[in-house]
Amino acid sequence: MATTQRAAVDRPPTIHDIAALCGVAASTVSRALSTPDRVNIRTRQRIEAAAAQLNYIPNSQAKALSSGRTGAVGVLVPDITNPFYFDLIRGTQLQLKAAGYTQLLVDTEESDEVEASTMEQLRKSADGIVVAASRLTDEALLAAAAKMPMVTVNRDVHGVPAVLIDTPSATTQALDHLISLGHTRIAYMAGPLTSQSSTRRWTTLSEAAEERGVEVRLLGPFAPKTQSGAAAADAAVHSRVTACIAFNDLIAIGMLQRLRERGIRVPEDMSIVGCDDIFGADFCNPPLSTMASPIEQAGRVAVSMLLAQLNPLAGGGTRSRSVMPTHLKVRGSTGPAPARQDSLT
Amino acid sequence: MATTQRAAVDRPPTIHDIAALCGVAASTVSRALSTPDRVNIRTRQRIEAAAAQLNYIPNSQAKALSSGRTGAVGVLVPDITNPFYFDLIRGTQLQLKAAGYTQLLVDTEESDEVEASTMEQLRKSADGIVVAASRLTDEALLAAAAKMPMVTVNRDVHGVPAVLIDTPSATTQALDHLISLGHTRIAYMAGPLTSQSSTRRWTTLSEAAEERGVEVRLLGPFAPKTQSGAAAADAAVHSRVTACIAFNDLIAIGMLQRLRERGIRVPEDMSIVGCDDIFGADFCNPPLSTMASPIEQAGRVAVSMLLAQLNPLAGGGTRSRSVMPTHLKVRGSTGPAPARQDSLT
DNA sequence: GGCGAAATGACAATCGGTTGCCAATGTTTG
DNA sequence: CAAACATTGGCAACCGATTGTCATTTCGCC
The missing domain is CATH 3.40.50.2300 (Response regulator)
Structure with a gap:
């Protein structure tokens, strides 16, 4: 189980890790997670699954910096x-x-x-x-x-x-x-x-x-x-x-x-x-x-x-x-x- | 007094504003404020003065994102x-x-x-x-x-x-x-x-x-x-x-x-x-x-x-x-x- | 006066996301 | 069947700072 982990060392996963895992661009991941409607439902589900698998937690600092909120x-x-x-x-x-x-x-x-x-x-x-x-x-x-x-x-x-x-x-x-x-x-x-x-x-x-x-x-x-x-x-x-x-x-x-x-x-x-x-x-x-x-x-x-x-x-x-x-x-x-x-x- | 303001609209000032005001690069401003020793004291004072004048407050999100702290x-x-x-x-x-x-x-x-x-x-x-x-x-x-x-x-x-x-x-x-x-x-x-x-x-x-x-x-x-x-x-x-x-x-x-x-x-x-x-x-x-x-x-x-x-x-x-x-x-x-x-x- | 070392400043990459824009794809309609 | 349109995905710039690298300057010293 635990060894199924990617080479992703110990650093918290980012949208890039998810993107790599799913074979899509990072921006697609971002959209899938924040604007679900604008992404194909199948892709979205793949992304969501990957996010869950990696135990992804969005970085609030980065979010704040780029979005202003x-x-x-x-x-x-x-x-x-x-x-x-x-x-x-x-x-x-x-x-x-x-x-x-x-x-x-x-x-x-x-x-x-x-x-x-x-x-x-x-x-x-x-x-x-x-x-x-x-x-x-x-x-x-x-x-x-x-x-x-x-x-x-x-x-x-x-x-x-x-x-x-x-x-x-x-x-x-x-x-x-x-x-x-x-x-x-x-x-x-x-x-x-x-x-x-x-x-x-x-x-x-x-x-x-x-x-x-x-x-x-x-x-x-x-x-x-x-x-x-x-x-x-x-x-x-x-x-x-x-x-x-x-x-x-x-x-x-x-x-x-x-x-x-x-x-x-x-x-x-x-x-x-x-x-x-x-x-x-x-x-x-x-x-x-x-x-x-x-x-x-x-x-x-x-x-x-x-x-x-x-x-x-x-x-x-x-x-x-x-x-x-x-x-x-x-x-x-x-x-x-x-x-x-x-x-x- | 109040009209001495630069064109800097209403958005909070950034190090770039300070840099522009002093005619130096943004990185110099960053160093002057966080590693004062590594910058010429005269430049530093100019920067500090500009920062004070603009009422500069560092953006903690950006700081956190780039420095990790x-x-x-x-x-x-x-x-x-x-x-x-x-x-x-x-x-x-x-x-x-x-x-x-x-x-x-x-x-x-x-x-x-x-x-x-x-x-x-x-x-x-x-x-x-x-x-x-x-x-x-x-x-x-x-x-x-x-x-x-x-x-x-x-x-x-x-x-x-x-x-x-x-x-x-x-x-x-x-x-x-x-x-x-x-x-x-x-x-x-x-x-x-x-x-x-x-x-x-x-x-x-x-x-x-x-x-x-x-x-x-x-x-x-x-x-x-x-x-x-x-x-x-x-x-x-x-x-x-x-x-x-x-x-x-x-x-x-x-x-x-x-x-x-x-x-x-x-x-x-x-x-x-x-x-x-x-x-x-x-x-x-x-x-x-x-x-x-x-x-x-x-x-x-x-x-x-x-x-x-x-x-x-x-x-x-x-x-x-x-x-x-x-x-x-x-x-x-x-x-x-x-x-x-x-x-x- | 010339050399080397230390000091200094500029550039650019980076952090991890968001978002505008465009291209590619798929769908519907005339 | 083609044109117009809607949908979707990807590229790249950007948020505001930090920081490594490197070129340039300055200074001291012989």
């Missing part, structure tokens, strides 16, 4: 260790694999410079990119989108296709939830200033608060890490609010830890609402009330939108904006407001 | 959503970026087939691979390692360079910890059968238990997910042990949740020890006693070993095996054994 899609996230992105990444990976694409995952380290240089780098090694929670300015993003197909996640820039997670509406749900529990002094623990999600959420929240006649303070900004939760918790305590809506679960979980250290009970003394329903939100102490979304699905949708851009075949107009629903998930970190002990300062 | 390294993990791999991935990414390499991250979905086909795929698009917790057989791994530079993480196959995490020694620490708390009936909640880590850990554990004259039962196997924790918890309760050492934190955390549901107190009624000290281990309820290791460092070391293999320049002999230390981190999920209520069945 790389068959790869870049996925940029600000921080791989942020659990929020796990499901997103998994979603993109699954959808890409299903379409025969390769995923190039890059952690941009929450840096706009790394993000920009990565995009430049990817310009020739990927057919398109999915950019989650970009730290770039609108202008920079728009310029980058002009150079290569792009879909953003959680970032709304006119002219750039995007998958948006509808946290604003869930934020309102969270606010109503807290109000119904008797809270009137509430804080929003903001995320990074460069995060559009955080800004949008705050806008929605302050408007909704005004309509409802309750006070919502803006505290922060805080880095989206559990470590920042300590500062956030202290700020919340200091500003004497009875409930907090955090930019994300990492901050919220960090707050839970800090409040526990300080002997402040959750939810008896302070209610906390997170956002994203990340891994850990269900088993922290107490379990975190949070705003949940179909993140993995967001990843899939982002990829679908990108691929539609890349292969604008049959389908009608390309959707340029997709909004994922979000809903409040009530767990143990929210409860009735404590009895009023002091007046507003 | 891709400048990329594949990193294969069984499950991206397993927090254990976060720090590992971050470690590899940092070290690779520092060395000017690109990371190709692939989730092999805990499947040996996906793993094998990914390796084949990567054979031409990466210079080497780091394989974490491989699901392949020793033979398959060895064969794959013969075809391309490889470093494994948490998998010891003779002839394949590896970074090993010394959980066995920490397992013994965990056992002593539990014994000192009065536990005599202990269970090991095993991971996947194909996981060598799990097997090694069990071997160490059962030997140590024998030496110490305590009983340690093998329960499982359980999938390394929190969802499996429920089954694991029930199995533990059924077998009437007072303490469990879980294959990893995911299972351990799942057990905590299930035990809480069933009204079994941790650590009063049952002690739980996890492994890996993943994100979440410090804020679950109760905080998990677990075995911690410098995972990010493991990632860096793996990459260093791989790069040493790729560029066997100055350095002496290539290290082929590196063991990362592990220690027990005692938190709230372990405590004194409950008073004996029944005899061994």
